[in-house]
Amino acid sequence: MYKNLNVYLIEDEPEQVSSLNRLIKKIGHKIAGHSTTAIDANRKVSEIHPDIILLDVNLNGRMKGMSIAKRLSASDNIPIILMTTSPDEISISEVERIGNFGMLQKPIDEVSLKREIDFSFERFEKLNKLKQENVDSKIHLKETEQFFEQVVNNVSDIIYRIDLEGNFTYLNPSAIKSTGLEEEALYQTKFTDIIKGNYKRRASAFFQGLIKKEIQDAYLEVPIFLKNRQEIWLGQNIHLLRRNAKIVGFQVVARDITREIQYKEELIKARKNAEHTAELKSQFLANMSHEIRTPLNGIVGIIKLLERTPLNEKQQSYLRAVSTSSDQLMGIINDILDLSKIESGKLEVNKVEFNFNELVRSLIDVMEIKAGMKGLKLSYHIDEELPEVLMGDPVSLNQILYNLLGNSLKFTQEGQITLKVLLRKECNNDKCTHVELIVSDTGVGMKKEVQEKIFEAFTQAESSTTRQFGGTGLGLTIVKKLIDLQNGSIFVESEENEGTNFHVHLCFDNCKVRSTHEKLNQVLDFSELANKHILVVEDNFVNQLVTKDLLEDLGSLVTIAENGLVALEKLNESRFDLILMDMQMPVMDGFETMKRIRLDPLYSCVPILALTANVVKSEIEKCINSGASGYLSKPFVPEDLFSRIKNLLEEEASTIRSKTINMDTLSSYTNGKESLTMSTLQELNKVFLAEMKDVELLMAEEDYRNVRSKMHKLKPNFQMIGLNGLHDLARQAEKTEDHVELKGILAIILNGMPDIIQQIEEEYAALEKKLTEAK
């Protein structure tokens, strides 16, 4: 293995010297030197420093072989192979005691010499390497210790150790500095002594818990007192200390988190304030919405009734103007509510088919009257190639144009206003139509710096502008936000005293080829409302009158109740097909009334249409949660009211149908296997009977949690047998947190169950008969 090693020979027998010289050369090594006495060897070896020594242990002279072996081994770090004539010449224990030596017994042959030199030199190299590594690791360990000591001593974090009694066993300089206490005093203090009063027990229990559950690492926040009684919060990373696997204490790295705690508390406070403010704002909007919409609803209703009476041409013209104005007033109210909704991210853009030309013409009709009053000329142009019907949000488009034209009217004293609707063919594709709307006026115009701010809320050209021209300054803000919502764009061109041009770019989806006439000619059929007995719960006399007349014109039978309490009395006297429910009424409001109605099994399923002047989302949810089947916001056009009533009556019929089991559905789950279908019917019957009994008991005990759990379990069973309506109700019951709503839903489910169980029994009997006959 090894070659060319310098071998030093210490041997006093000439024959041996000669033989070993030959063998050493033969196995590829060199003779570094030769001594016949230990004293000579001692001197020469230190000078020559060979790679390995062959030493006869039985040397003549004053110094014996083992003596020189010990000395050379200790001083020169050279591997030595001891040569003996007999193993008795040397004690093994002595060899082991003084160091690692190789051994050869004379006579020595080539093979054993080579093997022993290789083995000894390899072991020597390995030992040297290990020694070096040991030295290196000691140096490294020392450096690491110095590094960590430096870190621990200079870090701003507090580092300390405590024993199981809570006595400090180590404190880094930062810990001592932070507390402001004397080092000696701290070492005589327990950790819990510096913790703030009511947190002492909590911290103590926390540490005990770590020991008990042997949790190696944990985190704890506690307030502590400093020397000057100032309080700070420490966030502590706690680590269990063990010695021989036994827990002996804790090592803690802590940091002052007082500011974080303060920020957190301030954030919580700020969030609560913000939530409270948002709630107040929402409530304010709800109230304002109701207060304005209720009388407006009366106006719109009376207009619709007036339209049905014989009027001369002039009266019809006046009525049209009143109608248009009330519509616009409604639009303004919606503007204010919409801005609030846009800002809170609640406004959604709809996509419905609408007649673009008609929308523009209708808007121009309204604005023309206003323009005429100021002596201005209002003209418009619509690109002839613009499709008649497009898909988009007409309400939003109307609002954009209304606000832009209104803005021009406000700031133009003489001259004209023009609306151009241009088709931007270059941007069109199969799916959408790109439209540019340009509103131009010859008004006061504006400076460049004003143009940059006009889309910001509550901004007008100057503070005097509001006084001179009126308005809230919201119009253009709403326009910009509505356009942004539709991924459109708007820009303005203007010079002071030179007028203004607003350019709006919007994309609308194309509709399937269908003319407006086709749509217009669709006859709305509300004949299903004839002979339906409808209870109108409404306190406002005008609204009572309007609703009653509209419904009676369709042949419905209408009963009026002026508040919720009267409504409950009327429900006891007669049977109704549908209830129209106002929400804000004296004596008993609509929410409470609906909850009570839903508790009556007779009316647990009757459709209730909530009529609300309040379109705020939270109020609508409240309506539905109180038992409404649907809602309609006031003011409404008669067709909307009729449509909603018609839909609700159809839905009710469908719900009744949904309480009919569907054997095809069940068969699809049993793969048409009749024996399995029968056993499943039997199983369903058992489950329904047992679960319904349980639900009744749980409801009596007001154990709503388990009632919801039962509903969860029943959901797939309802679906397996095609009772999708009941599945939806069970799902609703599972989710609701409102006990009144839960009771209402359960009343519907429980009322339907006897009939369902009977259906199951009948289907089972029919299948049984069929199978018996087949046999």
Add this chain to the structure above:
Amino acid sequence: MRIIIIENDPVFSSVLTEHLRDSGHEVYLFESICAFESVLRMLDPEVIVTDLLLSGVTAKELVDFYRQFECPIYVMSSIDKDDLTYFAEEVKAKGYFHKPFHSDLLINELLELS
């Protein structure tokens, strides 16, 4: 395949069990994981099909319980689909089914496994 079903809805479990047995599988039905745990080592299942909401066990415990298995696990539940997807991922399930479902869906999945 040796399949363990853990389901406490007797209606659905009886339908599923019969279909799987008809398809040649060896099926063992348990109403809870407690009952299953006691015979777990003996059965050495190749596939586990389990409901997610079982009485007496929290979702967390269920997740921890199923994580010890290396065989494919299918979860089924009538909870909302988003929740079901979430739990299925937590359990590291091979697949999930929204109840009620047609047994063929599971049988096809098992065919792909084998």
